[in-house]
Each structure stands twice: as C-alpha cells, then as structure tokens.
Amino acid sequence: MADLLIPAGYQCGCLPRTTPVGELFPRTSDVMDVMTRDELIDLIDADQVPDLSPMVTRIKDQAGTNGCTSNATTQAVEMGYRIASNTTSPAIDQAVDAPYIEFSAASIYKQCNGGRDAGSAVDANLAALAEVGPLPVEGTEGFAHTFPRNDWRRPFPRGYKETAGQFRAKEWSDADGLLAAATAAAKGFPLVFAVWWTRTSGHALVACKLKRDTRGRLGFKFPNSWGLDYGDQGFGTLWEDKLTDGIRTFGAWALRVLSRGGHPVPPVPYLAAT
Numbered sequence: 001m002a003d004l005l006i007p008a009g010y011q012c013g014c015l016p017r018t019t020p021v022g023e024l025f026p027r028t029s030d031v032m033d034v035m036t037r038d039e040l041i042d043l044i045d046a047d048q049v050p051d052l053s054p055m056v057t058r059i060k061d062q063a064g065t066n067g068c069t070s071n072a073t074t075q076a077v078e079m080g081y082r083i084a085s086n087t088t089s090p091a092i093d094q095a096v097d098a099p100y101i102e103f104s105a106a107s108i109y110k111q112c113n114g115g116r117d118a119g120s121a122v123d124a125n126l127a128a129l130a131e132v133g134p135l136p137v138e139g140t141e142g143f144a145h146t147f148p149r150n151d152w153r154r155p156f157p158r159g160y161k162e163t164a165g166q167f168r169a170k171e172w173s174d175a176d177g178l179l180a181a182a183t184a185a186a187k188g189f190p191l192v193f194a195v196w197w198t199r200t201s202g203h204a205l206v207a208c209k210l211k212r213d214t215r216g217r218l219g220f221k222f223p224n225s226w227g228l229d230y231g232d233q234g235f236g237t238l239w240e241d242k243l244t245d246g247i248r249t250f251g252a253w254a255l256r257v258l259s260r261g262g263h264p265v266p267p268v269p270y271l272a273a274t
Helices: 037-045 068-085 105-112 122-131 160-167 178-186 240-250
Strands: 171-174 191-196 202-207 209-212 218-223 235-239 252-260 263-265
Touching (some): 037 178, 037 218, 068 191, 068 202, 068 252, 105 122, 122 171, 122 191, 122 252, 178 191, 178 209, 178 252, 191 240, 202 240, 218 240, 235 240, 240 252
Antiparallel strands (some): 171 252, 191 202, 191 252, 209 218, 218 235, 252 263
8 A cells, every 4th residue: 555645854653552442432333323335325325424624723743753643633522612602503514703712722632642752542542532531722712721732741730630620622533433533523523543654654633524535445634743734735545455454453533422511511412422
C-alpha cells in the first residue's frame, strides 16, 4: 500500500492500541446495531448521513510534535460539545450558534506520552480524557486553569484537575471492525480512528462524514491536524484500503457521553445509540 505524503515540518505519532477491543470501553456492537455494507451505502446514496464538518470550529495544528492522537481526540471532544449544544434541530448540515471551547491537545498528550515526544496510543488518550479531562487552551477566559495548544513540556498549573474534570469525555464505544466504525459515523457520533499513513508511521484523525467512492469503497472525511494548508482547507478523505488495517492496529472509538461540570452530556442528543 502506497505511503501518503507528510508535509514538511509535520509528523505523525499514533502508536498501536494498548488494550484489547472492549476492555477499556464497550464494543460498538454491544451498544448499537452494526449496519451492513449495503445499508451504509444506501444511507450515503440517500444523503442521510450527517456531515459534522460544520462542528469543526478550528483546524488543529500539531506544530511539529508527535501529538496527532491528542489533537484528534480533543478535536472529537470539541465537536461533541458543539453537537450537544445544537438542541433545537436534528439537522446538522450548517454551523450552529453554540458556545465553543478549544481544548489543549498538549494537556492530554502530557498525560500519556511517558514524558517523551514519541507519540501516543488512542486508547491512552481516551483514558486520560475519561479519567482527568482536557484543559482549555491558554488565553481562554473564564477558567482558573488553562494550558498551551502543543507545548506539553510546560508544567501543569497547580489544581488543574479541578478545571479539567469539568470536561471529561466519559464514554466511548470501541469499534470492532470497519463496519462498526462506519455505523457510528453514520449515526453522527464523532469517531477517532487512525491509519498507517506510511508503512512505519501511524496517524490519528477524527471522522466527520461517512462517504463512498465510485468503486463502492467506504471512506471517512476528516479534519487533519496539519493546519489549513493540508488538503481542502485542512480536510481530507481516506478510503477503506487504509482504514481496515488502521482500525485493526490502532482502533477506532466513537464519543458517546461527555460531561459538563460533572454532569453527563450526550454528544448527539437526538440520536440514540441503538
């Protein structure tokens, strides 16, 4: 399988998953009915799959670190809060007027990279998001504790867990295969996944729309973490020849429950996880 281009000045950094499917969070097939390929393609062809692109308020930029996984997972949480705030209509085909908080990828990367800029696994990031939570980026008003976007070497401020704990991403579903991941995306859940970007480099992303090509291959549209110069204003698409091996190695997880001030918040209140 051909390597994909890594732009100058950027890196990948997603490591293989560290836990078996279903150990950290429930299997996707245990919390929702997994659709068949034909059912998924029918939904796509009928234009009945949600496009979460408008929920991406800011394209992230990992700025030369190996923190792609933390950028992808915090992007998913940001998207989840935007979706949860859209309580007036089930339609999500346009941006909504909702409060937006940008979360620091570094505040998660620091918790799970072992003190080295050597990358991290998706499941390690999700554990940090569920147990501790992310901090808003430095400069965000109204919070006692904030953190830089990518400078994970900065010491955490004293008492930071009090703020981070307000935004824990508490529940995810662990996709046991491509069809389970595609089902979660088709139902509108922010989905973190990763692929072998090159033969030796894993790269984590968050799906914002399920697609198919003229050959019938399923694919995910995604916002990357390589700034606005990547792809189409920061967005790209990957197809299942990359996705299948990536999900097997790195995993794919759908965000199901957030928290706000310690209270559970479903990221898509109008879609049941069934």
